[in-house]
Amino acid sequence: AQKITQTQPGMFVQEKEAVTLDCTYDTSDPSYGLFWYKQPSSGEMIFLIYQGSYDQQNATEGRYSLNFQKARKSANLVISASQLGDSAMYFCAMREGDFNKFYFGSGTKLNVKP
Amino acid sequence: GAGVSQSPRYKVAKRGQDVALRCDPISGHVSLFWYQQALGQGPEFLTYFQNEAQLDKSGLPSDRFFAERPEGSVSTLKIQRTQQEDSAVYLCASSFTGANYGYTFGSGTRLTVV
Secondary structure, three states: OOOEEOOOOEEEEEOOOOEEEOOEEOOOOOOEEEEEEEEOOOOOOEEEEEEEOOOOOOOEEOOEEEEEEOOOOEEEEEEOOOOHHHOEEEEEEEEEOOOOOOEEOOOEEEEEEO | OOOOEEEOOEEEEOOOOOEEEEEEOOOOOOEEEEEEEOOOOOOEEEEEEEOOEEEEOOOOOOOOEEEEOOOOOOEEEEEOOOOHHHOEEEEEEEEOOOOOOOOEEOOOEEEEEO
16 A cells, blocks of 8 residues: 555646645554655755644644644645745655655645746 | 765666766764655655664665665665666655654756666
8 A cells, every 4th residue: 555645646826825735644653754845846855844643733834834634644735825936846755653764655746827 | 065965966877887876965964865766756765874884775676776875974876787767866865863854855866777
């Protein structure tokens, strides 16, 4: 089974609007971490936001917030007030327990329209 | 330097050739990871070092792949007798121990086997 599933290969959003990128995960480990990364065309993976499985509050970092629904095993990324520079690939990732390796989803390509 | 540096940025190899990809992590980062990212896919874990010790190499696809980090800083990923299916972007990442706030990734090496 896929550890991380991103069902939206591509998304369009109008500049200044909000957009939600979907991510569901699969794990039986009670301790895990969820991450979102941005990958622009230059190729570098840029860390955006982190949510721990025991965190009570949804994580927020500036214009990024993570809508964490533990029972549904979903960790959607919300980008508010989209900017042209947000156009990129976005990857959801998970780390289980004490293991250091990440499992990545297949990504969502976001295009922000002016 | 301030970030994770990878070289070369691009590499074209003839099938059957050996290649060596270099990663300079952020100074002081104990953990170092290699990932393989095929076109249009998310990164997939290859191997993990803590200092000079290779603690997990479960993602290396075959015995043609070999990684080392002899002094606990710079790491080299070597691929022997390259094949076309090895064509991908190879990403290196580093972190302090306990990657709750994510790794710092390099820009990757794009390997094309012809």
